[in-house]
Amino acid sequence: VNLTDYLATMPIAEASTKPAEEQQSQQPNPKLDRYSWLIRPCSIYKEELRVCRSRAYRRHHEFVYGTPPDCSQWAVDYDNCLQQNDDRPAFEALVLSEMRRRHARLRAMTGNDVWQYRDQPPAEWNSPLPSGAAEASTVDRLTLTGADEALYSSFEQYGVLGPMSIGARMSQCTLL
């Protein structure tokens, strides 16, 4: 039973699973240096841990999966992140953990063989609409009010998640 087959049994895409036989080699593995970009800022792991331990997330996780969440991986990742510059095994463990998460998520996506994924975006995506009165009125009104420019300038100004109202405590990682 290899890691991929074990991961196939996991219903959660964000889970990170350690293999049964974990080999901690004494020598540092140089191949992991080029994957250091996988490591996120340490505040992200701390925030994930806080969200994972919160009561609302616990209820949500029980609602979805039936069992309480296991936040130990985030705690391990946070500790490793704090020590990644001093401790080479911590860095490697963190990189491997991120690779497992990425693998689980991509596996969930590629395992969906209900449809065929495209190589290119559809060619007819930008084809002009048939010139009818209905579409024309909507198009004219939105272009006249400059909705598209407003939307794209708001992406540049506020970023992806948009302006948050005062007092809204939305985690950065709720959507990632």
Added chain:
Amino acid sequence: MPSERQPSSASTAADESSASKSAPSSEDYGYSVFPKRDPGADYKAPARFIGFRAWRHNRCLKNVLDCSMTDPFIRYLIVAIRSRGCSFTLSRNVSCERCRFSFSGGYDPMRKQVAVCENEFWAKPGICSVLRHELIHAFDDCRAVMFKGADEEAKEPNESLDRLACTEIRAASLNHCMLGAAKMEGYTGMFNYAGQHQHCVKSKALMSVLAARQISRPEGEAAIERVFDRCYADLEPFGRIPASLKSFRSIAIALSLTALGTAIQFRRLANGPEMLLPVPLPVPRPLPDA
């Protein structure tokens, strides 16, 4: 006040000229809901006082823009669609229009447009919810082949139904079946909510699939069961099932607690056998024999 037909979205497409006449079945892929997209339709809307429709249309457009600027889920989905290579603009890809029946919106894969119905909802929570739902369909259409054309769809009806069911399952699980919303709409109880997310997702996906295609309920349920495991696990672009932080504000359909609202809740609770039996834990799939 929502009418008796549950508001849902229709994920549809059809070849207007030939499919409705030459196909053996009367499948129109839900285009009859949107009279502006079905040129053969002869639909007279009920009369309203002068100026109301214009005001409603303007309010729908304003709320579409408000939701796109404010709602983080919608913004994330728009960025995800654009990062896949499909340009998403409000003027080309979103359309506010009047629909038939009590639908809330739909996605038109022929014209690549999200059709927001301004009949039932034109206030911001409803529009935001509809946009989130349809943007998942647009995202799936951008990254995978969803609809091949009426002729090819008629050749392989099961696969096309599977693709539709997959999209609806993803839209229901990523947008709608959050704990507070499920409680308000009667998909789960107040305390016995463990593992009820799947029940909510399947119910909502079934309603949407039955609204989009003219099939019977057992066929829809079979299609959803076929694709559920694969599509429930596919959580793109979010990577996880989002939890609502302010659950009562993110209610998808703004049911006020009137008598009709409570009756719907109790009827659903009575219909669902999951509420009466203890909820089993999810059974892990057996490992393949090494």
